[in-house]
């Protein structure tokens with residue numbers, strides 16, 4: 352059942368001149384519309400959570416969007432920080448392979464990509480950090496009454512900050528249907544282990560009786576020294592020391608560790624549970640949501656793929672409600688025309704004379720087959736809706752909203 356309507360402010364991407372700048376003018380103004388300046392007190396720490404993009408990705412948010420938010424926070428007397436969190440898996444120097452998703456496993460590794468992509472202390476005028484610490488083991492276990500989880504591994508450094516601005520690049524996502532504010536909470540603000548659990552669930556079982564002799568790899572990778580070999584020659588795990596980074600699982604070639612798997616639907620609901628855990632832990636009153644609905648590709652920033660955006664740039668949305676802001680972004684995308692130059696514009700099994708069918712979903716590609724995720728009628732997918740429904744049902748926000756367009760007029764238009 353739908354709840355009360357939430358306000359969502361909309362600033363068009365159309366700009367006539369620099370006085371209507373999307374980065375310098377509309378970004379900070381979007382924050383103001385949701386009451387940010389009245390809440391930030393002098394000397395308070397404000398963390399901006401964004402995504403620095405996978406190494407080969409070119410559609411992540413431009414650094415200047417974030418830089419002007421940092422400047423704005425300073426103007427208010429606060430101290431800005433720019434944050435991400437460690438990706439799932441192990442560093443490339445351990446895995447020996449560069450993949451679609453790798454290069455973001457630790458702070459050291461990810462900050463190299465951040466530097467290449469223009470996010471540095473110098474360019475931001477702010478410290479750059481990983482919310483879950485240097486290797487993803489800084490966690491806070493927070494209990495919730497989720498649909499699938501009763502405990503969420505919140506990124507531990509969140510507690511250091513008085514406010515959080517969730518500056519999200521809104522785009523598609525192969526597993527979740529789309530990546531917006533909810534995903535930035537449920538994947539971006541949990542620890543490395545929290546990301547793994549969203550994807551595969553909570554199962555984390557060691558087969559301590561497995562006849563394995565080469566424990567060296569997992570013993571060495573464990574950052575908390577939670578693993579050891581007992582006098583009986585069997586692997587042991589200290590529950591107290593374990594921080595659920597899943598790095599041992601990532602290097603295990605002997606099937607000693609069983610983390611199970613999840614369906615696509617389960618993944619989405621688990622991600623939403625994580626998001627609810629983050630908000631419940633941190634406090635909804637301290638979170639400010641900005642969705643930059645620009646460079647909207649069907650791929651997420653976490654992959655090296657960066658197709659041509661499938662719709663034109665729409666603008667910036669701001670809200671205090673993560674569900675309303677994502678629903679609004681989806682709706683505005685659905686009202687847009689498909690860009691024929693994007694890969695989606697060339698999918699042969701989508702009827703070209705029924706264009707509206709193309710616009711009825713945020714496209715999702717199956718991660719394994721790379722086929723479009725279509726309903727049996729071959730025309731549309733409602734995959735994205737799972738995320739919004741689950742988020743509303745768990746009380747994260749409302750899918751009903753008041754769309755309030757804010758017109759930024761430049762002084763001179765000739």
Ligand code: SF4
Nearest residue numbers: 573593594596597599
């Ligand atoms: S036992 Fe595994 S999951 Fe736990 S801290 Fe060590 S490497 Fe991480």
